[in-house]
Each structure stands twice: as C-alpha cells, then as structure tokens.
Amino acid sequence: MQPRTITATRYVTPLREGGSMPAIVEADDDGMYVLKFRGAGQGPRALVAELVSGGIAHALGLPVPEIVLIELDAELARTEGDPEIQALIKASAGLNLALDYLPGAMNFDPVATQPSPELASAIVWFDAYTSNVDRTARNPNLLVWHRQLTLIDHGASLYFHHGWDGDTGGAGRPFPLIRDHVLLPWASELTEADARLTALLPPERLAEIVDDIPDAWLQAEDAFGTPAQQRVAYARYLQQRLALPHSFVDEAQRARA
Template sequence: MSNIEIRTIDVVQYIQPLREGGSMPAIVMADDGFQYVLKFRGAGHGKKMLVSELIGGELARAMGLKVPELVFMNLEDTFSKTEPDEEIQDLLKFSEGLNLGLHFLSGAITYDPLVSIADSMSASKVVLLDSMISNIDRTAKNTNLLNWHRELWLIDQGASFYFHHNWETWKSHLDRTFPLVKDHVLLERAEHLEEAVKEIKQVITIDKITEIVNTIPEEWLTDESEPLNASEMRAAYIQFLTTRLSKIDILAKEAEDAK
C-alpha cells in the first residue's frame, strides 16, 4: 500500500502560457478551484519529462525539501479547439489525456543566487538530490527554484534521468557519477553535505524509491517505439536510483571537491 497519494483532477480553464519555460508550461484552473502550472505530455520531451518531474519531485519531498503539490491533470480536447494561437493549439491537441500539474505558488519569486534565501542544509540536500537524479538544469542560468514565504521551493526536475532518452544504453549510466555538479547554483551554499547524506540515507530507502516509481501512470511508460516495456522501465528507474543511493557518499565527495 502506497503512502503517496497523488490526486487526479480536471483542467477547466487555460489561463496563460509561461513562455520562459522551454516546454511552454501554462497556468491553468482545475475543477478543485485552484490554479496549477501544467506540464504537457505533448511538449518537447513529452512523457519522459513528466516522469522525471514526478520522480524527482517526490524524492525531494521525501527528503524534506519543499515542492508544490504534484497532481495528475486530465486535459480534454475542447481546449485545443478554442485556442486561437496555433503553437498552443498544437500543444494542447498533443497533450489530451493525463498530464502533470504543480500547485501554482502565487507571488513566489525566482531564486537569485546573489540575493535569495537558501539555508545550507536545504542547499546540501538539493545538490545531492540533483546528483542522484542527474538533473542538469539547476544552474545560475536557469535555477528552477523559487523563494515563497521566505523558503526555498523546487519547481522543475524535468531535465533529470537523461539516460531514459536512449533506453538502448541506459545501463552504461549506472557506473557514472555527476561531474556537472560543478555548475550547480546551490553548490557554494551546500556546507552540510555530510549531514545531508545521513538524513537522506534514513528516509530514501529501496522501498521508498519503489513506492515513488510505482506512482508513474502506466500510459506515461507505454511507447511501442521503445525497446523496453512499462514494467522494464520501472525496474530500470528503481535500479538506477538504488545504485545512486549506494554511491551517495561518492556523490557528496564529488560535490565537495567541485566546491
């Protein structure tokens, strides 16, 4: 029985696109009366990006980091039919079905490494999380972090697990570390890597990893053009993450050396 409950809700209104994101997410209203940032299955890296977002977000939450609530969002075909912008119309059309939403943090500001708030323990955990999930997109150029109510929030893990863009070679990533940690926006503030490792080992177990991976909707893993089926993909994500967990001391040392 999973302790992770992810609600499924319906999109009732498309409000506006967020054009600063490469995959052009949008602010939408759901049938529960709240606004969400909708990540589309029909965008650039499609369903793989949603999988990365879901696993990365729930791992972060399990580590005690702040992540907006993640929800599954149903998008009906009516939105593409009434949208005048052709680019958005296509995105909506290719995204019918189940997408991923993040609760919209109204009034949040983009993290700026020069002035924003990030306590050292949170920074250390984010650095280790991103080393574990091979997230290449948390740099000064694009932090994918927010400050909201004077706290640090993670909003985008979509560029993680880049091995899944080529399932033929995914096993070659098992032996790798994460040299790109040298570009991490929070590296300078990550002064508690050793303590963070201890905390992560306590909460991120093989059972927790399995539980998170099992929340991925089957339809996001089903693709006839891929060499692996859905259950083989789940097993691959679990194996990758448990291997990373077993190397977390090495990943912490790599981060420390990069500082």
C-alpha cells in the same frame, strides 16, 4: 503518497519562458496549476522525471509544490486563438502532469536570499543524485514563496533515461555538472546531508515513488519492455545509485574544493 488526479477545466495563459511552454490552467477542484504537456518537445520522459524527482524531493522533506496528475481534454483547444497552443493541447490530450501554482512567488536571487548550509547541501545532494542539469545560476529553477525556497521544474533530471534500454550499469557514475550548481557555494554540509538523506530513501520508498508513473508515459516509441518492466528498471537504477559508493557526492565535494 500517490498524487491526486484532477481535470483541467480552463486554459488560462502560457508560460512562454519555459522551453516546453507550460501553462497556467484551472482545474475541477477550483485550484490553479502549472501544467506540463505530455505532447511538448521533450516528450513524456520529461513528465516521468518531474514525477519521480518530485517524489524523491518530497520524501527528503525538500520544499516542492504539490504534484498532481491532470486530465486534459482536446476540446480546450477550441477556445485558443494561437495555433501553436491549439496543437500542443491536442497533442497532449489525456493524462499530463501539473504543479500547484504559487501566486506571488519570486525568482531566487542569491543576493537577497541566502540558504542555510543544511538546506543548500540537501538540495545539492538531491540534484546530484537525480542528475538534474537545471539548477544553475543561469537557470536556477528556484522560487521564493512565503520567504521559503521552493524547488520547481525537474523535467531535465534523470537524463540517462532518454534513449534508455533499461541498463542500470551507469548508476554509480558521478555527476560532473554539479560544479555549475547555483547553491554549491553554500553546500558546506554535504557529508552530513549524505548520511541523513540516504536514510530517507530505502528501497521500498523508491519503489513506491516509481510505481506512480502512469502506463501512458511509458509507451513511447523508444521505450523498452512493458511499463511494469520499465518501472522495475527505474527503481533498480535509483536503488543501486544509493547502494554503490556515492561518487556523486564525492564529485560535489571536489567541485566545492
């Protein structure tokens, strides 16, 4: 399902704990969102990762906040006194990405919240498939909202695409960093998760998810080809990663052992 496009109407407050300094903003639908800036240090590729990995998580039935595309007017910078925030807003004028703000959500604490083996296995499988380096004990990127685990912040996933030339030869590689996954101790049903989740991502579904990437995010200086050619390369990589032997699952199972 294609994400909605909304417009930011008010900058509320920065979230300085994030490396890219995301912000809570209000939008023209009266909702509150966590905005990820295209002009932040990680660049538009981080937004591509957020959109694609978030779309995959949604297709797998994993709990993720709604993802929207959000238009940002540089004029919003005029009301901000912090020069750093002013510069970030101006550098991000145009189309950005935002996640539904979850008021009252708490950070994941493995002592207080222990996921079921089914859910933990699904999340570990998803993060291994998307090569997400940010789901560790130090930085779990998990919230508990209405007593449910919720996945956030996927800008560090798909890390292969930084400096990428479109080559899909690495699609079958394992993901050794899965050994640091915060939920790995509970992921005792990886074999079952592999069969169930793979079936939810047929090639046409992956192509639909990738087709949602805006052209504006695929025109960086290090980009290869046209936006359409880049979307084809993303879809091919993700499809091949499932068509080839699942070394990323084998790696997770070895890490558990």
